[in-house]
Amino acid sequence: MSAQNSAGIQTLLDAEREASKIVQKAREFRTKRVKEARDEAKKEIEAYRAKKEAEFKKFEAEHTQGNKAAEEEANKEAEEQIKAIREAGKKNQDKVVKDLLSAVFDVKPVPLKA
Template sequence: MVAQKSQGIQTLLEAEKEASKIVEKARSYRTQKLKDAQSEAEKEIAQLKQKNDQEISEFQKKFEGSQSKEQGKLDEGTKKQLDEIKKAFEAKDKQLVQKLLDRVAAVDPKPHPNLVKVE
C-alpha cells in the first residue's frame, strides 16, 4: 500500500513538473508573440511616418514656389505704393510749407467769442 501511495505521489509530481513546463512554454510563447507584435507595429509606424513625411515634403515643394511668387508680387506692389507716396510728398512739400507759413503769419486780432467784458 505504501508503494502505491509513493507511486501515486511520484505520478502527481511528474504531472506537476510537466504542467509547469507547459505553463512556462505558454508564457515564453506569449512573450515572443508580444515582442513580435511590438516589432511589427514599430515597422508599420515607421512606414506610415516615412509616407507622411514624403507627402508633406511633396506638398511643400508643390506650394513653396507659389508662395514665393505671391510674396514677390506683394513686395513689388508695396514698393510701387511707397514710391507713389514719396512722389506725392515731394510734389506737394513746398505747397504745404507755404500754406502753413501763410496761416501762421495771418494774424486776425479779434477777441475770443467767449470773452465777456467785466465791468
C-alpha cells in the same frame, strides 16, 4: 499495493512536472511573441509617422511657396505705392512750402463775431 500506489504517485508527479514544463514553455513563447508583436508595432508606427511627416513637409512646401509668392507680390505693390507717394510729395513740395509760408507770413486778421 504500496509499491503500486508509490508508482502511481510517482507517475502523477512526473506528469505534473511535464505539464509544468509545457506551461512554462508556453508562457515563454507568449512573452516572446508579445515582445515581437510590440517591436513590429513600433516599427509600423515609426514607418507611418515618417510617411505622414513626409506628406506634411510636402504639403507645407507646396503651400508655403504660394504664400511666398503672395508676400512678394504684396511687397512689390507696397513699394510701388510708396514710390508714387514720394514722387507726388516731390512734385508738390514747392507749392506746399509756398502755401505754408504764405499762411504764416501773410496774416489776414478777421474780427470775431460775438
